[in-house]
Amino acid sequence: MSIPANSNVTILNKNEKKARELIGKLGLRLVPGIIRVAFRKKNNEIVAIEKPEVYRSVGGNYVVFGEAKVDDFTQKLAAAQQQAASSGILPSNEDIATKSPQDIQADMEAAATGALDEAIAAVEEDDAEVDAGDLSKEDIDLVIQQTNVTKNKAIKALKEHNGDIVNAIMSLSK
Numbered sequence: 001m002s003i004p005a006n007s008n009v010t011i012l013n014k015n016e017k018k019a020r021e022l023i024g025k026l027g028l029r030l031v032p033g034i035i036r037v038a039f040r041k042k043n044n045e046i047v048a049i050e051k052p053e054v055y056r057s058v059g060g061n062y063v064v065f066g067e068a069k070v071d072d073f074t075q076k077l078a079a080a081q082q083q084a085a086s087s088g089i090l091p092s093n094e095d096i097a098t099k100s101p102q103d104i105q106a107d108m109e110a111a112a113t114g115a116l117d118e119a120i121a122a123v124e125e126d127d128a129e130v131d132a133g134d135l136s137k138e139d140i141d142l143v144i145q146q147t148n149v150t151k152n153k154a155i156k157a158l159k160e161h162n163g164d165i166v167n168a169i170m171s172l173s174k
Helices: 014-026 073-087 101-127 137-147 151-160 165-172
Strands: 029-031 036-040 046-050 053-056 062-065 068-071
Touching: 014 062, 137 151, 137 165, 151 165
Parallel strands: none
Antiparallel strands: 029 053, 036 046, 046 068, 053 062
């Protein structure tokens, strides 16, 4: 019997067949959708399995079947850089990081301060007392309960929708 070229045939040896039978008896379930599994050893060597069959136990343990190959990331990176250099596509000076760590830290602190100022402004806006007017307390409480917002936001939403509870809840739930 001959196998046609480019056919997807997997030949299992005797030990692997036995292991698969035992996995079926242990109640392990196949995990679909995994295309690659990588293991990192203590010496930072990476062992990868392409197109593995992964089984999971009820306790959260995994069994992986497939052909393990040593994955040399540094070789792949060097090959990618060589390919980029040979094709003439090199990063421009703008793409290369030129900031010092202190400048990067200062930028991060400035961004955090800006976000904090925006949050403080939003809280201060919410703290301003809003007059409930002719809205019933039950309606306000219902909107607060359904949307987990402050009383002021609930009152504003009810006023925007002329006391319509459903539309107020929908606008706050977005």
